[in-house]
Amino acid sequence: MPEENTAVLEFLQTRRSRPAKLLQDPAPDRDALLPILTAAARTPDHGKLEPWRFIVLEKAALARLANAVDQCGRESGRSDEDITKARNQFENSPLCVAVIEVQKPSEKIPPIEQTYSTGAVCLALLNAALASGWGANWLSGWPSHSSEFCSAALGLSENERVAGFIHIGTASAIPPERPRPDIGAITTWLDS
Ligand SMILES: Cc1cc2nc3c(=O)[nH]c(=O)nc-3n(C[C@H](O)[C@H](O)[C@H](O)COP(=O)(O)O)c2cc1C
Numbered sequence: 001m002p003e004e005n006t007a008v009l010e011f012l013q014t015r016r017s018r019p020a021k022l023l024q025d026p027a028p029d030r031d032a033l034l035p036i037l038t039a040a041a042r043t044p045d046h047g048k049l050e051p052w053r054f055i056v057l058e059k060a061a062l063a064r065l066a067n068a069v070d071q072c073g074r075e076s077g078r079s080d081e082d083i084t085k086a087r088n089q090f091e092n093s094p095l096c097v098a099v100i101e102v103q104k105p106s107e108k109i110p111p112i113e114q115t116y117s118t119g120a121v122c123l124a125l126l127n128a129a130l131a132s133g134w135g136a137n138w139l140s141g142w143p144s145h146s147s148e149f150c151s152a153a154l155g156l157s158e159n160e161r162v163a164g165f166i167h168i169g170t171a172s173a174i175p176p177e178r179p180r181p182d183i184g185a186i187t188t189w190l191d192s
Contacts, residue, residue: 011131012127015131016130017130017136017175018130020092020093020139022135022171022172023092023093023136023167023172024094024169024170024172025169025170026170027095027170028129032132033095033168035132036125036128036132036168037097037125040054040124040128041121042124043117043121045117046113047106047108049104049106049114050102051101051104051114052099052102052117052163053100054098054099054100055098056097057095057096057098059095062090062091062095066087066090068149068152068153069083069086069149070083070087072143072146072149072152073086073087073143075148085141086141086143089139089141089165093167094167094169094170095168095169097125098162099162100154100156100160101114101118102114102160103159118163122163122164122166123138126138126166129168134169134170136166136167136168137166138164140164144162144165145161
């Protein structure tokens with residue numbers, strides 16, 4: 001029998017995000033965040049293209065982004081409700097890591113595989129933060145899909161986009177479990 005890593009397996013079978021609304025200070029400092037980023041970057045990446053990078057949003061940057069959301073939302077005709085919700089996400093976050101997909105030109109690796117790898121980085125980052133004892137939540141929201149916002153507020157290039165905003169801090173409460181997929185319903189066993 002293979003040797004089981006019981007602690008890791010148990011973590012993976014019980015892991016649960018902490019909703020961003022429950023996150024408060026303290027957040028990890030740079031020293032505490034580095035091993036989490038290191039774990040996140042240890043992600044399958046076909047062709048070793050590294051089609052991703054991190055932008056760590058500390059307090060002053062989060063305040064600037066909240067204002068940028070306001071401006072961009074008004075310019076693009078978003079509702080007050082949409083603007084406030086997105087603004088609060090940044091304003092109330094203890095710390096946020098934007099995971100940026102960086103599409104690299106490649107004859108061998110299709111763009112979709114670079115997208116998959118970036119999604120995997122988001123989950124690895126979320127899990128590393130949770131495993132380190134922090135509360136964490138993967139959010140998107142309309143700003144992450146707005147090229148105007150991403151270029152003006154985050155300085156993204158044309159080949160870049162936000163795969164996820166991973167908010168990290170101290171969870172004020174543990175959320176109840178949510179329904180999980182029925183493995184029998186989503187799994188097909190082929191034996192011929
Ligand atoms: C790509 C992506 C974007 C998401 N964006 C949001 C969001 O903007 N707002 C939200 O409430 N939840 C969003 N979620 C869902 C949260 O991350 C939610 O906490 C998560 O599904 C809980 O999963 P867990 O309990 O397995 O950790 C998003 C999830 C993914 C994968």
